[in-house]
Amino acid sequence: MEQGAYRGFAVEAIAETLWPTRCALCDRPGKVLCDDCARTLDFIDYWQACPRCGAPWGRIQCDHCATDALLHDLTPRLCLGALRYTDRTATLIKTFKDKGEQRLAANLAALVARCAPPSWPVWAQCVTFVTATKSARRRRGFDHMELVANELSRIWGVPCERLLAPPRAKDQRALGRLGRLSNMGDRFRVDGTPAAHRAIVIDDVLTTGATMDDACRALEAAGCACRSLVVARV
Secondary structure (H helix, E strand, O other), rough: OOOOHHHHHHHHHHHHHOOEOOOOOOOOOOOOOOOOHHHOOOEEEEEHHOOOOOOOOOOOOHHHHHHHHHHHHOOOOOOEEEOOOHHHHHHHHHHHHHOOOOHHHHHHHHHHHHHHOHHHHHHEEEEOOOOOOHHHHHHHOOOOHHHHHHHHHHHHHHOOOOOEOOOOOOOOOOOHHHHHHHHHOOOOOOOOOOOOEEEEEEEEEOOHHHHHHHHHHHHHHOOOOEEEEEEEEE
């Protein structure tokens, strides 16, 4: 083992002794997401979800599809999610992106991979992601979904490419449904001409679908067909 590797191992051992890794949900030492919490996450039941848009409880009558069609004349876009957006899910995602626990990227990528049909990674020429705003990236020090996309790329053996420029939009978190839709209109642009013609686009949370819809529209206008996945859906 080289001297640099020894030094890195020693630093990691000291850090783990002083600040042991703890589960983001139950605070148990050992892993950033312990096995017990991983098994009891708020998974979306495929048989209860809307077959048109993927909303968790829309199998019989989907409020998301009905609202979009009535108010905005939009064709529902299928976006599959791994988890329902509950308090536990929110804690997991916020620990990752707002508290800097970047090691959770691997866990979240595994969840996203789990909810995708087996044909999707075969169909895709690349994995891409909804980019964070410049201010969010400065605040966090990283683009959280880029980390997840890189991990998903490794799981599937599909290249990861940054296709979208940072959005020119305000922070979505304080906005309601209509505010989000108007805020995100035409806010994404594609960097250059995508080499890939088929991309799987990922994001952390889908609330109204405005962000994902606008990101996919920008890619489709540049000639790149899209399928979309998220960690969690409201």
